[in-house]
Each structure stands twice: as structure tokens, then as C-alpha cells.
Amino acid sequence: MIVFASSITDPAAYASCAEPGIRRVAEPDSEVIANSACGSISRSYNLLMDMVAERDDLDALVLLHQDAEIVEPDFCRRIRDALSDPDVGVVGCVGAVGVRSIAWWEGSVTWASFAHRYRELGGGELPGLTWNGDETPAFASTGEVDTVDGFVLVLAPWTVRNIRFDESLGPLHGYDFDFCLQVRAAGRKVVTADFRVVHHHSLDLVSNPESWLAAHMRVAEKWDARMPRASSANGDWKQRARRAEAEAALARTEAVAAMYQADARLKQLQRELAEVTESTSWRITAPLRRIRALGRARRR
């Protein structure tokens, strides 16, 4: 049996994203657990794992964020395929190798069959690396990775019974990377598989920077020199601090440059649009559009 489970802080988001996705792919005997969040995401997920760990008929536990919508009709068969290797502990649809920190996207992403769907600015979709099956780049491949993105985590029964999320790390960030490290340290594999999921998410990637920084440091400290397959940065601590402070200042400056560029591009677009909306032909036809809008409103 495949169990689908979510920890919910926003019932409306769950009802519009995770729930329809689960309904779309669940098998007749699948169980769906929708819990309210209890404290941190780690604690909430541990509770979900505790609830199913003793089940003898468990084939997989799918932990998904309330804003993650599974759109892969063949989802259950694909995760069963991935879990047919008894060494596989965790499966995801986005993953990377060469990961050194909770910023796993700074490693080399090998698979990303997801779309980031946002509501801001009229809404839109940013497809992941392998979202469009026929446009997959040559370097993309499913298989073993260092970590997967936690918005959808498929756990093998062994994992559900033997590993727990580390509740000491903080409220939200880094729980997925730490979990994958634990699974790998126990000798099991973390892999990506080709199933498609839509992540309904704001365009703000790090919502709470201070908590993110704290999690980054705690996870780095916890796994220092113990990260499987990860080479650590070279140099003594003073040298590392100097380098990192330079890179941090540089990154902040580049973020400011990105903001300047965005503002400049925005001004250009506003100018272009104003050229059209302030043109004589657009202004003289304004009554026509008003009449048309009135007609549409009446029909409604």
C-alpha cells in the first residue's frame, strides 16, 4: 500500500494543490493522511512516519508539501519501479550531486521533473530542467544523487522504520538535505525518478533568511567532515572565513545588480506599453472597448 501524507498549515493550499494531485494518482487501497502541522516540519513528518511505520503492507510513504501537486498519471508504478531496488531509501523528482550544504541547488542538478507555478504578477510557470520530456538536456539523468528536494519525498518502508528527521535543526530549512545525508550514511541510496509534480510556490525562494542561515550553519556543523562523498572546502578556518566573507559580499552585490537590472527592464517594458496605450489609435477606440466590456458584463 502507498500512503500519501501531508502536514498542513494552510488548508486552502492543501485543498487546491496536494489533495487534487493525490486523488489523481492514489490507488484504491492507498491511504491519505492529512495532519495539521505540529511545530517544525521535522516533527510533523516524524509523526506521520510513526503513524505508518508498523504497517506490514506499506510499500511507500509519499510525504508531500501542501503546495505540491502530483500530475504524473503513472506515479505509483514509477515509484514502485524506483523502490524495487532494496538499497533505495528515498526517491524524489528533483535532485543534485556535489551538494555541500542545504543550498543543494548549488550542486549539479541532474534531474528536475517539476514546474514551479507562481501566482504573483498574473501567475505563470517556470519549468524545471526535465519538465518537458522531449527537451531534456544531455546531462540530465535519473538515478543516484546526494539529495532530493523535500517538496515531494517518497520513502521506502525501511526508511520509514529506521530514520527520523532531525528535530534539533530548526523549524523548516535543511530538513530534506539532512534526512538524505542520514539515509546515505546508513548505506542506502537517494535517487531521482521521472515523475512530474507542480510546486505551487511564491517567487521568493528563501522566505525567512535568518532561519535559513541558522539551519545552513547547524547542518554544516553536524555533518562537518562526515558528509558522504562530499569534499569540503579547502583551507584553514581563517582562510575559509576570508574567502567566504568575500564571496558573501560579492553575492550580495550581485543580488543588488540583479535588482537594478530587473528595475531597468521593468521601466523599459512600461515605456513600451505606454507607447501603445497612449497612442492616438488606442485612445480613439476607447469608447468601443467600453461598449464591448459593458456588453460582456450584461451577458454575464
Place this chain on the structure above:
Amino acid sequence: MIAYGCPVTAPEIYERHARRGIESVAEPGAKVFGYRATSSIFRSCNIILDSAAACDDLEALVLLHQDAEIADARFNAKVRELMRDPDVAVAGCIGAIGVRSIAWWEGAVTWASFIHRYGEFGGGDLPGFAWKAGKAPPYARTGEVDAVDGFLMVLSPWTVRNVRFDESLGRLHGYDLDFCLQVRAAGRKVVTADLRAVHNHSLDLVSDPEDWAEAHMRIAEKWEGRMPGIGQGGRDWKQRARRAEAEAEAARASAVSKQLQLEAREREYRRIADEIEESISWRITAPLRRANHWRRTTLRRR
């Protein structure tokens, strides 16, 4: 005599900006050292300083980038006013206090009477917060600072004759902060003043990140413990490294987020533009626009 100096790598940019600004303010007899740049800005500026140091009647040397244009009718009067204080060694139009690294803008900027003029995306201006007279924020004030931006620096005769850019530091980045630190270490002042200039510069703020990071490290190493603030951040190097590594990755994520927001905004505008272009009222007026275009083209030909 107020002299002007500029290391030139692109003569056309120098002609268009720095030279134009200099010509707008230079007094008769003023010396202009528009020298071809050498391997580093440190070396290039030192050559200019050596030349200016030989002028017995030097009142000040205005050192500026080739893409900087002085836009201040009272520039010379303001420079002379500054030089009346014998302790003032360097003046600029942007400066900050609490500076800890070559990223001086991460300190508290106290004055910025300049415009950043860019050419990308159809061009535009980003005015500094003290550009519009009478509209400066409460924290804006001229006076003593830790460092000024090197795109325009006014140097006193004492500075021209006694201080040199440290050529061991690299090719480009951090030359201004290091120079200001040397001046302050010698007991002189670095100040901001209401000098007005336009910096014609790309929106890319750091063109060669690896050189920049190297300069950041070298200057922190050179000055830590010798000047207050520089290179500081606590003595626990491991903790500092952890924190900075996290901050760097968070800042990179923030830059990506900005990029995604821009892409989303572009799509939104494209949707609106498409709706307009596909509307009946836009399509039925197409002949009018064609006629108008033809009329304008004909008029231009005449």
C-alpha cells in the same frame, strides 16, 4: 591650479564622458592628465600622481574614471572650499562610514550626489540619494567618512606628493578603499562633499568576480588590526566561515529569486501587449498607424 587625471582604456568613452565633464569645468591653464591606462588602475593612477606632483602650483588633483562626467557648475569653487582644511586629503561625492571591506557600500552610506546612468534596456538613470537638492533623506550628510568611491576622487597636494596606490594589491578592485585607508592611517581626513557627477556604467556592478574576491581578501588581510573595522567580524574564524558561507548562498538564492521575478514580470507585460495587439480596436486602427508611420517617414526624408 586644479588638475584633472584619468586613466583611459577606451578613448571613445573618455571623450564622451570624462573629457566632456572636465572641459565643462576646467579653468584656463588647468593641466589634464588623460593617460593611456597601463596594466592596473593602481599603476595608472600612480603615473598620474607622479606627473601632478611635479606641478608647483597644484591646488588639487581630480582623479576620475573615463566613464565619469562632472556635472557641477560650481565644481571648482567647491573643491577650493574643501582644500581650505589642511587635514582634508581625499574628497568624493559618495562615501560611507562603518566600512569593513572593499564592499564599502555595505557600510552606512552618508552621501551620494551622483547619478548611475546605464545603457542597458533602453537606458536610464539611478540617482544617488543626495542627487536631488532638498530631497535628501535624514541620514544624508557631507563630512568625514571611512572611504569614498573611486570613480571621482579629489586629492589634496599633500596627498599627491605623499601617498601612492598599492600596486601589490591587484589590477582593479579595492584601490580606492586602500588609498583612503592609507590617507587615514597617515592622520589625514577622507570626506564627502556636494560634488555632482554622472557615472556612466553598466548595471553589472562587479565585472570580474574572481579578481574582486581576491582583492577583498588581500585588503582585509593587509588592514585588519591596523584600522578600526576593516576585516573585523569576531575572532572565531570557524564561526565566521560558517556564517559567511551561509550568507553567500542565501544571497545567491536572492539573486535568482530577483531573476525569476523579472521573468514573471516580463511575461505579464507580454500578455498585456498580446491582448492589446489581438484586440479588435487595435486591429481596425492598423491602417491609421500605417498612414501615420508613412507620414512621419516622408516628413523625415524632406
